[in-house]
Amino acid sequence: MxxxxxxxxxxxxxxxxxxxxxxxxxxxxxxxxxxxxxxxxxxxxxARAADDFPLLVGAPGSPTQMVLTGVYLQAEALPLIDGAVMARLAADPRVAGAAPLAYGDIVSGYPVVGTSAAFATRFGRIAPTEGRVFAAAGEAVVGADVRFGLGSSLTPAHATAGHNHVPGESDAEEASHRHEAVRLTVVGRLPRLGSPWDRAILVPVETVWATHGLGDGHAAAADGTKAARIGPPWDAAAVPGVPIVVVKPKAVFDAYRLRSEYRQGGTMAVFPAEVLVxxxxxxxxxxxxxxxxxxxxxxxxxxxxxxxxxxxxxxxxxxxxxxxxxxxxxxxxxxxxxxxxxxxxxxxxxxxxxxxxxxxxxxxxxxxxxxxxxxxxxxxxxxxxxxxxxxxxxxxxxxxxxxxxxxxxxxxxxxx
Amino acid sequence: MPATGAPDRPSPAPPPGPATGSAMGPAFLRLEGIRVEHRDAGGARSLGLAVDRLVVAPGEAVALTGPSGAGKSTFLELVSGLRRPDAGRVLWGESEVSAFGEAAREAWRRLTVGFVFQDFHLVGELSILDNVLLPQSFAGFRVPAAVRCRAADLIAAAGLPDPRRRAGLLSRGEQQRVAVARALLADPPLLIADEPTASLDPATGAAIADLILAAARARGATLLMASHDPLLTARADRILRLEAGHLVDPAVVNRAEAAAVPAPGAAA
Structure with missing residues (x-):
């Protein structure tokens, strides 16, 4: 047949x-x-985008929102934690790296994230494809998809809550909230990460604080003079509040210990991986x-x-x-x-x-x-x-x- | 050979010895005590066909005539094993076809019967060659090269052009030629044609009649054809007329029987 x-x-x-x-x-x-x-x-x-965020510490609230904002840069105002917490974390021997994430500004719709130079390179995992990481206040390193070239001078604006800022597009809303006195200079570009961070502009957290009149997190010397430096260690007394601290524990064991310690006493600690699961x-x-x-x-x-x-x-x-x-x-x-x-x-x-x-x-x-x-x-x-x-x-x-x-x-x- | 070469004459010669016949070879066709009843939609019964005795000799060309509804189609369906009688027997040689199960009747039909329909019933999407080869695909998977050659020869002999042409594109006369070639592929000893010329113009009908009669005679195949076409029926060895399910002129029937047939069961 x-x-x-x-x-x-x-x-x-x-x-x-x-x-x-x-x-x-x-x-x-x-x-x-x-x-x-x-x-x-x-x-x-x-999951890949969350790889570089082993542990997030912030103020008590929604763990999901903390992950969405911290890892995926969803614009949302988070409650702040005392800057002393960050200083303490940075000094903790179980911590390989601790970096603040400070949000709130944009340039042409690109979110500006204040952090440390160490986190800009994802604690050493990546290196800029062009230029270098910021080394001084007012310098910026941009994500792979940000359209500004090295040497560009940028003026950040205050992002308006509830307004849909389109990355790469400057609109009237943004123009009306510019921090006119602030200038950022692009000094480097990061490799492509395949995450929203490819559209972010990373600056020293001190620059974000200074833009908003919050100081720079470093105590004045005894003689009253201040060295214009960035990065840790910060002085607990001088650090303003931060929404999120990214913590890279040294070992898995440390990660769990840290989480349980920072789950109480006015802070919240979450494993983004766990929230994602x-x-x-x-x-x-x-x-x-x-x-x-x-x-x-x-x-x-x-x-x-x-x-x-x-x-x-x-x-x-x-x-x-x-x-x-x-x-x-x-x-x-x-x-x-x-x-x-x-x-x-x-x-x-x-x-x-x-x-x-x-x-x-x-x-x-x-x-x-x-x-x-x-x-x-x-x-x-x-x-x-x-x-x-x-x-x-x-x-x-x-x-x-x-x-x-x-x-x-x-x-x-x-x-x- | 029981087939006769003399055209247009009742011709069955007495068979050599008992009326044996394998499924494949020429054989006597016998109908005994046949009764077929039709049931209409309401379940009422009516007589479809009643044949007490009929014998068709190997190689005989028989025309069935009669008004429509007289039982011609029923007769052909019965003889080809498409239908079983309500009573009586249909025998092909020693084989009691009416007693076969369905699968056996299908196999018997495949090997024994070549069908030509009034409306050709080709598969329009297939080529001439594939139409002729189609019955071959009912049993085997591959078509042997020899069968393919034979199909091509039959197509050429039927006077058809390129065998690769699609059947649906052919004229009516050409389609009936394909149907004849299809019926002949298995070299069946029994050819059944149901109004083979009725949907053709007279000239084409005559050509088809030539083709069918010549093919049957060349092979010594028994030919049963239902037809209203006097040009066709006149060329049969014998004309059987059916009316209301009965054969009208039993004398004609019995003449052939008397001439040709040993008593049923005599061979056993």
Missing amino acids: NPLPMVLADLRALRFGGVVAVLLVGLAVAIGIAVGAQERALRKAS SLYGTVGDLRDILVLVAALDDAVVFLAILLLTVTLVGARRRRYAVLRALGAGRVYVAAVVWLGAAALTTAGSLLGLGLGWFAATALSWAIAARTGLALSATIGAGEIGFAAAMAGLGSLFAILPALAATRQPVVEALRS
């Missing part, structure tokens, strides 16, 4: 109907694929729901295809009756119908795999444009499994029209 010539003839007879059916299945399957691929890409990229749990539930909805959606499309096929079998009953009259068995006719319908749904599922990948890539691109989080959507085992399951479901459904075809009486169909 070789039903293939007849299957191909049947598919050819469908013409555009077949193309539309495959397209329909493809689009339906693509939704599930895109959701799965997108969610994984988001998880990977966000719980966020991923929620996002994962959401993904599961979306994938389930997509699968149900696919089932509906398959039912439509099934109906189409059953109708087709009815319309083609003479064609199949002739085959029977010429000596084909029921199994042959069933195989022709089943293979035809299964080919449509399988081709649609394969197309859906491609379309889903395409959609996820387009969505990633849109998310990257909005957030700076570099997503790369890939088709993984989950998506292939989903497409295979859909192809299997379609093939299972296709048994029905195949059975219907075998039940048609030959003699009546021949005479009709």
Whole structure:
């Protein structure tokens, strides 16, 4: 038995109907694929972006908001902690590095983040691709996607809460809140991190403090003179409040000890990775729901295809009756119908795999444009499994029209 | 050979020995005590066909005539094993086709019967060659090269052009030629044609009639054709007229039987 010539003839007879059916299945399957691929890409990229933030210490509040603001630079006013905490952390022997993160200003929509030179290089993990890291107040090192070249002179502005500042675009709102007296000079550019930090302008935290009239965190010498220096150690008494301190503990053991110590006494300490895990749990539930909805959606499309096929079998009953009259068995006719319908749904599922990948890539691109989080959507085992399951479901459904075809009486169909 | 070369004459010669016949070879076709009833949508029964005795000799060309609804199609369906009688037996040689199960009837039909329909029933999306080879795909996966050659020869003999042309694009006459070639591929000993010329113009119909009759005679195949076409029926060895399910002129029937046939079961 070789039903293939007849299957191909049947598919050819469908013409555009077949193309539309495959397209329909493809689009339906693509939704599930895109959701799965997108969610994984988001998880990977966000986890990678959080790699350099082992422990965050800040004022008690929402751990999620602290991570969103600290790691992903979501503009949000956080409560401050006493500067003494940062000074104490910086001096702690269990700490490999502690750096403040101070927000609030923008330049052309790019967030300005005050921190230490050590954190600008992610505690030594990266080095500037151009120029150098800031070494004095008023110097800035920019993220890979910031459009200002080395030597540019920038004037920061106070970011307006609730206003959507678009990175790279200076608007009237920004122009009306400029710190006119402050000048920042770009001295270096950081490599691409695939995170929102690629659009940030990093300056010494002292510059942020000074811009807002909060001093510079360093005590005056005994003679009353002040050396214009930046970076740790800061003087506990002179440090203004900071929203977040990034802490890099020396060991895992230290990390847990530090967290439990700074969870009390007016501070909050969180592992961003832990917050992300719980966020991923929620996002994962959401993904599961979306994938389930997509699968149900696919089932509906398959039912439509099934109906189409059953109708087709009815319309083609003479064609199949002739085959029977010429000596084909029921199994042959069933195989022709089943293979035809299964080919449509399988081709649609394969197309859906491609379309889903395409959609996820387009969505990633849109998310990257909005957030700076570099997503790369890939088709993984989950998506292939989903497409295979859909192809299997379609093939299972296709048994029905195949059975219907075998039940048609030959003699009546021949005479009709 | 039981087939006769003399055209246009009731010709069955007495068979050599008992009326044996494998599924593949020429054989006597016998109908005994046949009754077929039709049920309409309301479940009411009506007589479709009643044939007490009929014997068709190997190689005989028989035309079935009669008004529509007289039982011609039922007769052909019965003889080709598409339908089982409510009573009676259909025998092809020693094989009681009406007693076969479905799978056996399909296999028997594949090997024994060549079908030509009024409306050709080609698969329009397939080429001429693929249409002719299609019945080959019901049983085997690969088409042997010899069968492919034979198909090409049949297509050429049917007077068709390029075998790669799509069947759906052919004229009606050409389509019926393809159908004839398809029916002949397995070299069946029984050819069944249901109004093969009815949907063709007279000239084309005559050409198709030539083709079918010549093919049957060349192979010594038994030919059963239902037709209203006097040009076609006139060329049969025998004309059977059906009316309301009954053969009208039993004498004609019995003449052939008397001439040709040992008593049923005599061979056993």
